[in-house]
Amino acid sequence: MPELPEVEVVRAGLVPAVTSARVTSVEVLDERSLRRHPGPSEDFIERLTGARLVAPSRRGKFLWIPVADADEALVVHLGMSGQVLLRDPDAPVQRLTRIVIGLDQPGYGPVRMDFVDQRIFGSMALDRLAPAADRPEERIPASVAHIARDPLDPHFDERRFLDRLARRDTTVKRALLDQTLVSGIGNIYADEALWASRIHYDQPTRSLSRPRARRLLSEVRAVLGRALEEGGTSFDAQYVNVNGASGYFSHSLNVYGQQGRPCPRCGRPIVREVFMNRGSHLCTRCQRIR
Numbered sequence: 001m002p003e004l005p006e007v008e009v010v011r012a013g014l015v016p017a018v019t020s021a022r023v024t025s026v027e028v029l030d031e032r033s034l035r036r037h038p039g040p041s042e043d044f045i046e047r048l049t050g051a052r053l054v055a056p057s058r059r060g061k062f063l064w065i066p067v068a069d070a071d072e073a074l075v076v077h078l079g080m081s082g083q084v085l086l087r088d089p090d091a092p093v094q095r096l097t098r099i100v101i102g103l104d105q106p107g108y109g110p111v112r113m114d115f116v117d118q119r120i121f122g123s124m125a126l127d128r129l130a131p132a133a134d135r136p137e138e139r140i141p142a143s144v145a146h147i148a149r150d151p152l153d154p155h156f157d158e159r160r161f162l163d164r165l166a167r168r169d170t171t172v173k174r175a176l177l178d179q180t181l182v183s184g185i186g187n188i189y190a191d192e193a194l195w196a197s198r199i200h201y202d203q204p205t206r207s208l209s210r211p212r213a214r215r216l217l218s219e220v221r222a223v224l225g226r227a228l229e230e231g232g233t234s235f236d237a238q239y240v241n242v243n244g245a246s247g248y249f250s251h252s253l254n255v256y257g258q259q260g261r262p263c264p265r266c267g268r269p270i271v272r273e274v275f276m277n278r279g280s281h282l283c284t285r286c287q288r289i290r
Contacts, residue, residue, distance in 0.1 A: 002078045004060060004150055004184030005227035010084055011058045013242035017086050017103065017111050018065055019055045023048050024110070025102035033098035033117060036077065036143065037125035047126055048074065048101070057140075060150045060183025064141050066129065075127045075141045076115070082122025086242045087112040099124055150184035151221045162213050165205055172208065172216070173201035173280060185220060188256045189227065191281045193220040195255040200287045201273075201280045207290065226252065255281040
């Protein structure tokens with residue numbers, strides 16, 4: 001599933017084509033991709049056609065494009081395999097395309113925005129905008145209101161995060177994956193940050209000292225930042241940027257997907273253990289429960 005770096009790469013790629021663009025046409029090829037829209041496809045098409053869009057925004061893994069002069073936004077959820085691709089208006093529509101949106105942006109010209117989704121876990125929807133709980137002047141989609149800020153957000157409250165983490169009666173990786181505590185972190189970057197900070201994924205959160213928790217947050221920010229610089233992590237063709245190009249952070253991973261290979265720090269083989277119906281990758285020498 002795309003995590004913060006992958007979604008941010010998509011958001012940044014959309015900015016020049018979407019900002020100030022007018023929606024000239026909307027075609028829904030598969031209504032399953034409107035499962036989160038509060039109405040039929042006809043409602044989605046009617047409300048979006050003719051709308052003027054403003055710069056895309058993001059919180060954690062959630063991406064949305066506000067509609068100018070309206071209290072609503074086009075919310076894009078990538079799910080497991082969703083892609084938002086910018087195409088020439090005359091380009092062939094590929095087989096797995098679910099929604100096609102025609103745009104006309106001053107200075108950029110006509111462009112087509114295709115929502116492609118192989119597994120159809122992602123979606124598009126129009127949702128009302130509401131004031132953010134911690135900053136009422138900031139407006140976010142109602143469906144995103146429960147999502148916490150991510151560690152790269154300039155308004156992320158580090159002290160509040162550390163206080164809430166210390167009070168949680170859970171384990172550290174479960175806490176990192178809780179999008180109501182901190183957003184944008186998924187399995188890949190949680191494993192990488194935990195390895196970098198030498199913390200076992202099953203370490204109880206209440207046992208973390210303040211310095212260790214602060215070190216963990218620092219490593220989370222570092223790994224997210226490096227992944228952003230390298231365009232995100234791509235293991236297959238399911239994650240690509242708006243131009244269809246893959247990210248290459250997969251070549252920089254230290255533990256995720258590296259089971260059987262030597263730990264870059266101590267040389268002991270990386271292991272993969274079952275965790276929350278998925279895998280957790282770690283070095284059993286460097287990352288011990290204390």
